[in-house]
Amino acid sequence: MTDFTDSLKPRHDGTATLQAERGRSSVDVDELARHLLSRDGFLQRQKKVLAVLSRVKLFKKDQQMNLSRPDRYHLALARAKALQRIVRKHGWDHDDYKMCEYLVDEMSPFHLHMTMFVTTVREQGSEAQKRHWMPKILDYDIIGCYAQTELGHGSNVRGLETTATWDPAQKEFEIHSPYLTASKWWNGAMGRTATHAIVVAQLLLPRSDNDKAYDNYGPQTFIVQIRDKKTHQPLHGIVVGDIGPKYGYAGMDNGYMLFDHFRVPKSAMLSRYAEVSDATGAFTRLGHPAVVxxxxxxxxxxxxxxxxxxxxxxxxxxxxxxxxxxxxxxxxxxxxxxxxxxxxxxxxxxxxxxxxxxxxxxxxxxxxxxxxxxxxxxxxxxxxxxxxxxxxxxxxxxxxxxxxxxxxxxxxxxxxxxxxxxxxxxxxxxxxxxxxxxxxxxxxxxxxxxxxxxxxxxxxxxxxxxxxxxxxxxxxxxxxxxxxxxxxxxxxxxxxxxxxxxxxxxxxxxxxxxxxxxxxxxxxxxxxxxxxxxxxxxxxxxxxxxxxxxxxxxxxxxxxxxxxxxxxxxxxxxxxxxxxxxxxxxxxxxxxxxxxxxxxxxxxxxxxxxxxxxxxxxxxxxxxxxDAWSIPDWLLDSALGRSDGRVYEDLFDRAHRRNPLNGVTFNVDWRSEEIVLGSGDGGRGILAKL
Amino acid sequence: MTDFTDSLKPRHDGTATLQAERGRSSVDVDELARHLLSRDGFLQRQKKVLAVLSRVKLFKKDQQMNLSRPDRYHLALARAKALQRIVRKHGWDHDDYKMCEYLVDEMSPFHLHMTMFVTTVREQGSEAQKRHWMPKILDYDIIGCYAQTELGHGSNVRGLETTATWDPAQKEFEIHSPYLTASKWWNGAMGRTATHAIVVAQLLLPRSDNDKAYDNYGPQTFIVQIRDKKTHQPLHGIVVGDIGPKYGYAGMDNGYMLFDHFRVPKSAMLSRYAEVSDATGAFTRLGHPAVVxxxxxxxxxxxxxxxxxxxxxxxxxxxxxxxxxxxxxxxxxxxxxxxxxxxxxxxxxxxxxxxxxxxxxxxxxxxxxxxxxxxxxxxxxxxxxxxxxxxxxxxxxxxxxxxxxxxxxxxxxxxxxxxxxxxxxxxxxxxxxxxxxxxxxxxxxxxxxxxxxxxxxxxxxxxxxxxxxxxxxxxxxxxxxxxxxxxxxxxxxxxxxxxxxxxxxxxxxxxxxxxxxxxxxxxxxxxxxxxxxxxxxxxxxxxxxxxxxxxxxxxxxxxxxxxxxxxxxxxxxxxxxxxxxxxxxxxxxxxxxxxxxxxxxxxxxxxxxxxxxxxxxxxxxxxxxxDAWSIPDWLLDSALGRSDGRVYEDLFDRAHRRNPLNGVTFNVDWRSEEIVLGSGDGGRGILAKL
The missing domain is CATH 1.20.140.10 (Butyryl-CoA Dehydrogenase, subunit A, domain 3)
Structure with a gap:
């Protein structure tokens, strides 16, 4: 599309203005950038990763604000998966991956997997548990999340309502949500993505002197499969989903999850620091997790x-x-x-x-x-x-x-x-x-x-x-x-x-x-x-x-x-x-x-x-x-903050050439129920989305 | 959909809690509400309008955050048009209409029409201009906007770059945007809705002693048709559109507009306080608009x-x-x-x-x-x-x-x-x-x-x-x-x-x-x-x-x-x-x-x-x-702020029963390019939207 605006320029040249600004100061930007950002090879890493990601259309940022919230998750999942392929293709390490997350600038549905999920297994799992789970985790064969916070409790972990009750007959734990407020809530990646969860629940053990009474041993961590490997549907006895739109994190599926007397084997309890005895049902602490x-x-x-x-x-x-x-x-x-x-x-x-x-x-x-x-x-x-x-x-x-x-x-x-x-x-x-x-x-x-x-x-x-x-x-x-x-x-x-x-x-x-x-x-x-x-x-x-x-x-x-x-x-x-x-x-x-x-x-x-x-x-x-903070233009995604000063050109370009709303012509006559001009839709399209 | 969560209750009853809170205070809520909100019959009006609007599905709020930004405008326009029909059907007055805007709680594409647009015509138009324009405005036969702010100038109105040059031969003004920064910008309802605009431009009149030189008489207001009545396309010589997504006002089409030597008749200049003489091209101030x-x-x-x-x-x-x-x-x-x-x-x-x-x-x-x-x-x-x-x-x-x-x-x-x-x-x-x-x-x-x-x-x-x-x-x-x-x-x-x-x-x-x-x-x-x-x-x-x-x-x-x-x-x-x-x-x-x-x-x-x-x-x-501030639950649209205290029930309902993202099952295997499980889409769907 060309029109008379193509030949127009802003009244003042932003590029020249920023050049003049830079000319007024003799601060050595590169030197200061190295002083601020050399730790762990940040600057070189940023350059390397940026060169790859900025060429992949999937990581283009400028249409994000036009997408619906379901599409934002859709996009974030597509990016999370693509990043796994890219990281493997280039043989990048974990620091490179973290740089990807920084530059993509979106909380990823895979983010919790390599942070809270893997960390908890690594720090709180027994050697046997780690042998079993770590390879699956590192290959992303399973996708994990961390289910601690509940609808009724956040900061006060001791107040969590989800229970894990030991059944000495079956040698199993029964995970249960006794109240609506026991629903796990906010847990990232749990809503649509995760196949497995670290579930934090109050450990209840039967009292040896009274088989109907239980003692509470406080919050413990369990690793639990929550969705079917093939169908990706929740397992029987689990209700799980995404909690809906929120202020930010549009791409992340923060979730809710409840358990209906859901049974997990004894091996589900992470047991580096705590164990329930098979034979007696007794609780043993193995050292103290101060190190974490x-x-x-x-x-x-x-x-x-x-x-x-x-x-x-x-x-x-x-x-x-x-x-x-x-x-x-x-x-x-x-x-x-x-x-x-x-x-x-x-x-x-x-x-x-x-x-x-x-x-x-x-x-x-x-x-x-x-x-x-x-x-x-x-x-x-x-x-x-x-x-x-x-x-x-x-x-x-x-x-x-x-x-x-x-x-x-x-x-x-x-x-x-x-x-x-x-x-x-x-x-x-x-x-x-x-x-x-x-x-x-x-x-x-x-x-x-x-x-x-x-x-x-x-x-x-x-x-x-x-x-x-x-x-x-x-x-x-x-x-x-x-x-x-x-x-x-x-x-x-x-x-x-x-x-x-x-x-x-x-x-x-x-x-x-x-x-x-x-x-x-x-x-x-x-x-x-x-x-x-x-x-x-x-x-x-x-x-x-x-x-x-x-x-x-x-x-x-x-x-x-x-x-x-x-x-x-x-x-x-x-x-x-x-x-x-x-x-x-x-x-x-x-x-x-x-x-x-x-x-x-x-x-x-x-x-x-x-x-x-x-x-x-x-x-x-x-x-x-x-300038010394070295934020790439690709990350800034800002017309106002461009390093070349082309503020007004970019603002205009976003409005005139990159705004999908401008591709539609509307019927503004209030007497007509049609909304898109000539569509004869009678306004039904938007009603279906409410 | 029924499942085991249907029978769950929050651990504490929010309704009883709020009842107890209200029982602790002997403040007379109704009396205080009347004290605060009686002016112009606010409370009765709120009740009357709420009873109607809350029954119309188009005004349902809880899915808004799931919509894309183009859909948000689409919805807002549908609502603006529906409101016109409702107001007429019920014979409501302008204060009722303002109550509708307050309760719908969305900046409407018709908002500027009945505020800045009509006010400017009413206050700055000559009697003849008002006779011509006011009936069309009040019937919403034309939809107006107010085009003052520009890409390069906001608060400093004297710095505006758009010009209106008097052509004494044709007895016309030529409206023109000499720079990109002269683009009108931010003007509500201009992007996709308005058929007409009040355009603020620097009035340039030829100097009588030199036909190539012009004197600037400062910013004046012009009423200008900008889109075709039938096709709703911009008139020739005008480029106009929506500026794109922003922090808020998703339903409003804030716009940009530029003019390429666009000609308007002499009658376009609002002339209650200022006039250009047909005969001599001389500028006359008619009193001072202090009253405005x-x-x-x-x-x-x-x-x-x-x-x-x-x-x-x-x-x-x-x-x-x-x-x-x-x-x-x-x-x-x-x-x-x-x-x-x-x-x-x-x-x-x-x-x-x-x-x-x-x-x-x-x-x-x-x-x-x-x-x-x-x-x-x-x-x-x-x-x-x-x-x-x-x-x-x-x-x-x-x-x-x-x-x-x-x-x-x-x-x-x-x-x-x-x-x-x-x-x-x-x-x-x-x-x-x-x-x-x-x-x-x-x-x-x-x-x-x-x-x-x-x-x-x-x-x-x-x-x-x-x-x-x-x-x-x-x-x-x-x-x-x-x-x-x-x-x-x-x-x-x-x-x-x-x-x-x-x-x-x-x-x-x-x-x-x-x-x-x-x-x-x-x-x-x-x-x-x-x-x-x-x-x-x-x-x-x-x-x-x-x-x-x-x-x-x-x-x-x-x-x-x-x-x-x-x-x-x-x-x-x-x-x-x-x-x-x-x-x-x-x-x-x-x-x-x-x-x-x-x-x-x-x-x-x-x-x-x-x-x-x-x-x-x-x-x-x-x-x-x-309570005395009398904000209706329908306006609050808040699980946390419900007047009946059913906080957790509502949060869960929004997540579990009203979240469209939960209707889709995803393929989370990074080895596959498919995103929606079983769709075989290869990830192409989302790419088309970027």
């Missing part, structure tokens, strides 16, 4: 590293678009001829997106630290001793809560900063926004898991108060001792004085605030013995303050190590990011800093000017900094 | 009243669900037998949703005040004199910004407070969330229009400083005079002392902060002459503080008037809402209150306990308060 918690820190590290890349994607889009979008002349301009300003030059735009750009780096250095500690401690972890990781392991709940919230809120902030086009599909943010909104809830609800961090900090403070001069085993113990020794003669700090910013003072005030809030929590709970419930909000805020302190400390520490190898001006630019992240965080919770005597009240009003100056320093480097 | 700005306050009032109902919907869902959902036992409980707690009893849940419940009322009383003032001033407005409305008219930008942000953020906060099920389609919030996210951007971007409020406040403060004893024409002038008279001996207040809360002190601190920030803005801009751009963030914050002051003041004033007619305990419960809204708002910006000397620093730490106590007071009434 070792991977939690690694998983939480992954969540943070993922959060930084998701946030980097949104920030990439908004920074590039804002450098191209022009709106209004400067209000103080006296010339009628002045061009409209780039919106990225408005402080009201900067204040929303440049601190988020800085946040991507803040998340990075803490994620890196978690990975490093995990790898360093790997050997001792295997023995159940977390070593230097122990403290971070406890703190990781707070980091998960904070970092996923920063990313989820940050995506939406970026979207709104783009005005009208931010609401359009061409933003490329519709999908990640909807998908990422699950993260504040899954893997531990963000408001709930912070209670664990607070409990840990209260325990640490109690220890510090009891024995203020015991050798400090970790940074938090040292901090608390320092706090207790100084709290009576604390001088509140002023991190910004005149035009000077004191980085050590920044770290100090974040640490002091965390310590002081820990002390208050300790005092309320341990000394005043206040009810836990009454303290919950305070404890949530404590976890956040403590986690912010970790991000600030690690970001600052990074200057003394790796980033010093970067060429100028990058280290200085990263330091600007550090200050901007820290000062905007401080400003947003200013009263918490002053009330804890961390910051002097007179040091707060000067923050606004300091933040404006930092943003002005960062502004010229913004485009190059997002 | 009169309706702006009314529209902004509508936005706030709409925001309160949208927020009330989200709050209704989360309050009812949280009263039913149980999770974990009390951590301090010593009995193993205690039941799990309702999540609404956790302060960490309360702090997220009860202040939002209070916010619905805060928005209500300011919206009511705007309506009342508008109606009172109607006659003087017709003459271009806003009377007592003048000040609110200026302030309404700030209120729009604040209230739509509160609602948009509030919906998401409610969603997250529901944990896992909040991410599911059964929440009933997926649609309103996606649709409502447009509001912070449309009708004036929330970060931009606040600059207008700040400019107004700086002007008012400048006047007050110049003549501190001039008779105050409005509340802001009085406030500024009071501030200037007292600023040298201000004693910061403590709104909460011990267990007592001082409502007048609450109002005082909000007003003082707004006045002090106004003075600082005045000083920076007028005295120090700082660049506007440098002040933009500060000015945005000023607008927010000023708008919060309006909400707090109106909420407090409501106690002296209407709400005093309510029976106990409702007035006291509303007062609790007032305090909760005000104190959580104060706490969230505490440093702004202390830095302005509004609040004493020592008054801040006590807020947390006061807020906990207020939430405990409000807690027993929460379910009845949301």
């Amino acid at each position: 918690y070792g991977s939690l820190t690694f998983v939480r590290g992954q969540i943070i590293m993922h959060a930084r890349l998701v946030l980097a994607r949104a920030v990439t889009v908004v920074v590039r678009y804002s450098a191209i979008r022009r709106q209004f002349r400067d209000r103080d301009s006296t010339s009628e001829q002045d061009d409209e300003m780039k919106v990225l030059d408005y402080p009201t735009v900067q204040i929303r997106i440049l601190p988020l750009l800085a946040t991507t780096f803040a998340l990075h250095y803490t994620g890196e630290m978690m990975y490093s500690l995990y790898h360093k401690s790997r050997e001792t972890i295997e023995k159940g001793d977390f070593g230097p990781l122990a403290e971070l392991h406890s703190a990781s709940s707070g980091l998960k809560s904070l970092c996923t919230m920063l990313a989820a809120d940050g995506i939406e902030t970026c979207r709104r900063a783009m005005g009208g086009h931010g609401f359009g599909g061409g933003s490329g943010l519709v999908g990640i926004n909807a998908d990422y909104l699950s993260k504040p809830t899954v893997e531990g609800d963000n408001w709930m898991i912070t209670q664990q961090v607070a409990a840990y900090l209260i325990k640490k403070m109690t220890e510090a108060v009891k024995d203020p001069s015991a050798p400090a085993s970790d940074p938090t113990a040292s901090l608390f001792q320092f706090y207790l020794a100084n709290r009576d003669h604390r001088i509140p700090q002023s991190p910004v004085q005149g035009s000077a910013t004191d980085d050590q003072a920044i770290v100090d005030v974040f640490q002091w605030r965390a310590a002081d809030l820990s002390y208050r929590a300790y005092h309320a709970r341990v000394v005043e013995k206040k009810p836990w419930t009454r303290l919950m909000i305070q404890l949530h805020n404590l976890s956040r303050a403590y986690s912010e302190q970790i991000l600030v400390t690690n970001f600052c520490n990074s200057f003394s190590s790796s980033s010093s190898t970067l060429s100028a001006p990058t280290p200085a630019v990263l330091r600007t990011c550090f200050r901007l992240y820290a000062l905007t965080t401080l400003d947003a919770s200013a009263s918490s800093f002053t009330l804890t005597n961390a910051v002097a009240p007179h040091a707060v009003p000067v923050l606004q000017d300091a933040i404006l100056d930092l943003m002005a320093e960062l502004r010229p480097h913004a485009v190059k900094l997002v | 700005y009169g309706s702006l306050t009314f529209v902004r009032g509508q936005i706030i009243m709409h925001a309160r109902l949208v927020l009330a919907r989200a709050v209704t869902v989360v309050v009812r669900y949280s009263a039913i959902r149980r999770q974990f036992r009390d951590r301090d409980s010593t009995s193993e037998q205690d039941d799990e707690m309702k999540v609404l009893d956790y302060p960490t849940v309360q702090i997220r949703i009860l202040p939002l419940l209070a916010t619905t009322f805060a928005l209500h009383y300011t919206g009511e005040m705007m309506y009342s003032l508008y109606h009172k001033s109607r006659e003087t407005i017709e003459k271009g004199d806003f009377g007592p409305l003048a000040e609110l008219h200026s302030a309404s930008s700030g209120l729009k910004s604040l209230c739509t942000m509160l609602a948009a953020d509030g919906i998401e906060t409610c969603r997250r407070a529901m944990g896992g099920h909040g991410f599911g389609g059964g929440s009933g919030l997926v649609g309103i969330n996606a649709d409502y996210l447009s509001k912070p951007t449309v009708e004036g971007d929330n970060w931009m229009i606040t600059q207008q409020v700040a400019a107004y406040l700086i002007k008012k403060m400048t006047e007050a400083v110049k003549d501190p004893s001039a008779p105050a024409s409005d509340p802001t002038a009085s406030l500024f005079q009071f501030y200037l008279a007292n600023r040298d001996h201000r004693i910061p207040q403590s709104p909460v002392q011990g267990s007592a809360t001082d409502d007048q002190a609450i109002v005082d601190v909000f007003q003082w902060r707004a006045a002090d920030l106004s003075y600082r803005a005045y000083h920076a801009r007028v005295v120090e002459k700082k660049p506007w751009t440098r002040l933009m963030i500060q000015l945005h914050n000023l607008s927010r503080a000023y708008s919060e002051q309006i909400l707090v003041t109106n909420f407090c004033n409501s106690f002296s008037s209407s709400s005093s007619t309510l029976s106990a305990p409702t007035p006291a419960v509303l007062r609790t809402c007032f305090r909760l809204y005000a104190l959580t708002t104060l706490d969230a910006s505490a440093s702004s209150f202390t830095l302005t000397n509004a609040v004493a620093p020592h008054a801040v730490p006590v807020l947390q306990d006061a807020i906990l106590d207020l939430m405990a007071e409000l807690r027993p009434h929460a379910v009845k308060l949301v």
Whole structure:
């Protein structure tokens, strides 16, 4: 189709604009990209996988938003299967496969199979069970899912209602759903895909003294075939299906499943750590699965590293678009001829997106630290001793809560900063926004898991108060001792004085605030013995303050190590990011800093000017900094965020040449029941779909 | 389909739970509902329209999320046409029609026709133009849209690129799109529906002294036929279509349109206020359209009243669900037998949703005040004199910004407070969330229009400083005079002392902060002459503080008037809402209150306990308060928010009985290219849709 629009150009050339932006900064993008993304060969791997996937039509993204939800699952399954063929054809390893998932950018119906399903079998199966199941799993001869959460219970695993009752006569377990709320629910890949499931159920064993009474041995894991190998229909006694559309994850078949006195053999119970005796029906624990918690820190590290890349994607889009979008002349301009300003030059735009750009780096250095500690401690972890990781392991709940919230809120902030086009599909943010909104809830609800961090900090403070001069085993113990020794003669700090910013003072005030809030929590709970419930909000805020302190400390520490190898001006630019992240965080919770005597009240009003100056320093480097995150255009799938700046050409192309709705002509006369002009359908077509 | 799940019940009875909740409070729901929703017969109208629409299958909502985006437009058009037939059949008036739109809860392809399109013709058309067009419009013989925004320009109307050039020889205008960025963009109903458009274009008239040069007379409005009456194809010289999928508004065909030297007659220019002379080609202004700005306050009032109902919907869902959902036992409980707690009893849940419940009322009383003032001033407005409305008219930008942000953020906060099920389609919030996210951007971007409020406040403060004893024409002038008279001996207040809360002190601190920030803005801009751009963030914050002051003041004033007619305990419960809204708002910006000397620093730490106590007071009434907002179940379309509490039954029903994806069996073997089991499709079906 050709028409007069073919020869039209945007009034301003976006490509030239981005080129000029890049010309204004001497940050070495490739060097910074390597600094950020070298771990596990990320950059080379991305290049290799992208070259293959971007040529396969099945992975084309731009029509996804036009598909119905059933078609989105259909597509995701087709992609999951195709990926298996591609991975095998190219001989790619598991890291390559994970890169495929990242670039395809869709929660796959096979995702749980190689994460929770295989991990559970590997960690909780006996040697015999692993010999039996692992080959089938690795060949994808069976497809697994992980059925823990129920309709009535999520976070409280001990409250699960599904039962597995031991029948000593048949030597079988009977899995049963006594209530509707016992239905397994949300479990990914269970709805239409999985042939097998890890089922978590309350283990009930008959009491030896009374054959009608049962004792509950708590939640145990069972591996259960749920669908017929050939017909893919649910086995008799099982009702299973997809729970329906949701905010995001359109391609994933999150499922429900109930059991009607469904029988499984004794071998179904994963028995590395627990066993029911054939002969006596007695329950035996075989050691303690503490070791599985070792991977939690690694998983939480992954969540943070993922959060930084998701946030980097949104920030990439908004920074590039804002450098191209022009709106209004400067209000103080006296010339009628002045061009409209780039919106990225408005402080009201900067204040929303440049601190988020800085946040991507803040998340990075803490994620890196978690990975490093995990790898360093790997050997001792295997023995159940977390070593230097122990403290971070406890703190990781707070980091998960904070970092996923920063990313989820940050995506939406970026979207709104783009005005009208931010609401359009061409933003490329519709999908990640909807998908990422699950993260504040899954893997531990963000408001709930912070209670664990607070409990840990209260325990640490109690220890510090009891024995203020015991050798400090970790940074938090040292901090608390320092706090207790100084709290009576604390001088509140002023991190910004005149035009000077004191980085050590920044770290100090974040640490002091965390310590002081820990002390208050300790005092309320341990000394005043206040009810836990009454303290919950305070404890949530404590976890956040403590986690912010970790991000600030690690970001600052990074200057003394790796980033010093970067060429100028990058280290200085990263330091600007550090200050901007820290000062905007401080400003947003200013009263918490002053009330804890961390910051002097007179040091707060000067923050606004300091933040404006930092943003002005960062502004010229913004485009190059997002370039360094190396998000491929194919992954961005964003007209607004294209690396070549052809924003308006792409928006128009999507509308005029790639929108299936424009292929249909409608009958808009309200007197007629026909909807598609000339079809004579009388409106019945759409009714059939309701 | 029957199976063993038919006989299963949830472990706890949701219906009984909500009944018990309602039994705990003696708030008279019907009375409160009438208090909130009597204006223009809202409640009776809702009942009447609901009775009809809820019986028509076309308006069934529960399959919408399963439809493709093209089908969503198809459905929305079918509904728009059906509504016209229904409205005529029942002889309903325009308010009934607006109630239909509210209950159908979908932005209709006919929506712009009876809003921007007809309003523009009515307000800007000459008498002759109105005689010609109005009958066609009211009969929906033509369908109109409003084509102002362009690909390259939204808020800055003066920057529009489309031109309308007067050809004195032919006595015609030539409408033209010189750049790709001149494309009209986002305009609702233009994509597939509209036959006519109001086109906003720069009026270019030839200079009398040089027939090749033109003078720009700025944006003018033209009424233009864009599609053929019979074929519904674009007229020659016009390219028009739908811009594609976006965050929300799936049923609306937001469009793009470009003109290639498209000719329209002289009569196309709406000429009540401006005319081009046939004879000389000279431009004449006929009066000034100031009167059209009169309706702006009314529209902004509508936005706030709409925001309160949208927020009330989200709050209704989360309050009812949280009263039913149980999770974990009390951590301090010593009995193993205690039941799990309702999540609404956790302060960490309360702090997220009860202040939002209070916010619905805060928005209500300011919206009511705007309506009342508008109606009172109607006659003087017709003459271009806003009377007592003048000040609110200026302030309404700030209120729009604040209230739509509160609602948009509030919906998401409610969603997250529901944990896992909040991410599911059964929440009933997926649609309103996606649709409502447009509001912070449309009708004036929330970060931009606040600059207008700040400019107004700086002007008012400048006047007050110049003549501190001039008779105050409005509340802001009085406030500024009071501030200037007292600023040298201000004693910061403590709104909460011990267990007592001082409502007048609450109002005082909000007003003082707004006045002090106004003075600082005045000083920076007028005295120090700082660049506007440098002040933009500060000015945005000023607008927010000023708008919060309006909400707090109106909420407090409501106690002296209407709400005093309510029976106990409702007035006291509303007062609790007032305090909760005000104190959580104060706490969230505490440093702004202390830095302005509004609040004493020592008054801040006590807020947390006061807020906990207020939430405990409000807690027993929460379910009845949301009941009073009278959102019909049919509109909620939410399993979690059902008024009968059958949360789990409905979630399961949607998954097990109403999910089309469960009707298909898939081939999950990666070795096969077939996707639907037994179809032998080789995966080609989905490829055709990409």
